[in-house]
Amino acid sequence: MKYLRRFLSKWMSQLRKDHAEAELIREINAHLALMEEDFLGRGMSTDEARLAARRAYGGVEQAKQLHRDERSILWLERLSRDIRFALRQLRKSPGFALTAVLTLALGIGAVTSVFSVVNTVLLKPFVFRDPDRLVVMREAVGEARGERTAIPVNYRHFLRLKSTATTIEDAAIFA
Amino acid sequence: MSSEEKGSVQLLQGTLDLIVLRTLASMGAQHAYQIATRLQQVSERLLNLNQETLYPALVRLEQYGWIKGIWGRTESNREAKYYSITKAGEKALNQEVLRWRAMAGLVERLLIEDFPS
Numbered sequence: 001m002k003y004l005r006r007f008l009s010k011w012m013s014q015l016r017k018d019h020a021e022a023e024l025i026r027e028i029n030a031h032l033a034l035m036e037e038d039f040l041g042r043g044m045s046t047d048e049a050r051l052a053a054r055r056a057y058g059g060v061e062q063a064k065q066l067h068r069d070e071r072s073i074l075w076l077e078r079l080s081r082d083i084r085f086a087l088r089q090l091r092k093s094p095g096f097a098l099t100a101v102l103t104l105a106l107g108i109g110a111v112t113s114v115f116s117v118v119n120t121v122l123l124k125p126f127v128f129r130d131p132d133r134l135v136v137m138r139e140a141v142g143e144a145r146g147e148r149t150a151i152p153v154n155y156r157h158f159l160r161l162k163s164t165a166t167t168i169e170d171a172a173i174f175a
Numbered sequence: 176m177s178s179e180e181k182g183s184v185q186l187l188q189g190t191l192d193l194i195v196l197r198t199l200a201s202m203g204a205q206h207a208y209q210i211a212t213r214l215q216q217v218s219e220r221l222l223n224l225n226q227e228t229l230y231p232a233l234v235r236l237e238q239y240g241w242i243k244g245i246w247g248r249t250e251s252n253r254e255a256k257y258y259s260i261t262k263a264g265e266k267a268l269n270q271e272v273l274r275w276r277a278m279a280g281l282v283e284r285l286l287i288e289d290f291p292s
Binding site for chain 1: 206207208225226227228230231234235237238239240241249251253254255256263267
């Protein structure tokens with residue numbers, strides 16, 4: 001339960017990062033001001049009190065970073081930092097970026113095309129059983145004999161063939 | 176105030192949560208500086224709590240829903256974020272206390288066994 005709650009509020013603080021950061025700075029400043037006041041009450045001068053408060057507090061920046069690490073989802077924070085860094089680097093050297101993009105594009109393209117061939121030829125089972133007994137039939141029109149006829153198969157003919165033919169087991173049609 | 180000061184003790188991992196919860200439960204709403212000051216008083220300066228380490232603990236506890244921070248004003252009319260313990264926090268404190276006692280008791284027994292006096 002407590003971890004779920006914490007996870008949710010971590011997401012919230014991720015979404016409202018600026019708010020969380022502003023809140024933290026406000027809190028640290030308030031803390032320092034209170035300390036300063038204390039030191040002033042002990043008879044220090046304004047500057048001395050300010051310095052002493054800072055010294056007693058410890059590292060303000062460290063505190064901020066600890067706070068950030070604690071309130072955020074660390075891996076997400078690191079990931080986005082890495083991505084931002086990578087994008088910055090790429091923008092800095094466009095030649096390298098272009099080469100990298102082309103390399104990736106070529107690589108992905110080659111792999112995809114090889115895979116689609118392998119997939120259809122080797123991996124996917126053939127849709128018809130006993131492929132060695134498979135034949136392709138075409139319709140030829142008497143008047144056009146001898147010429148290369150490319151007329152589509154008549155669907156009625158196909159239906160009749162499928163139901164009456166005895167030399168074939170079954171039939172399917174494709175366009 | 177350095178951590179190398181003679182006789183000072185390092186805070187045991189995981190005990191800061193318990194200490195903060197306990198302080199808030201007994202003292203009511205406190206801001207971070209008050210908590211830090213209080214801890215130094217109670218420990219008679221034996222415990223050297225860096226103020227910076229207090230903040231992560233406060234975030235953690237607030238994210239658990241065990242404490243709640245609300246902005247308020249101090250007696251000298253300065254703004255400060257006051258943390259108070261919640262219902263869930265009180266329940267958690269009880270459990271943490273039990274756990275701590277069990278742990279401390281175990282260590283104590285082991286120490287007695289090893290060095291009979």
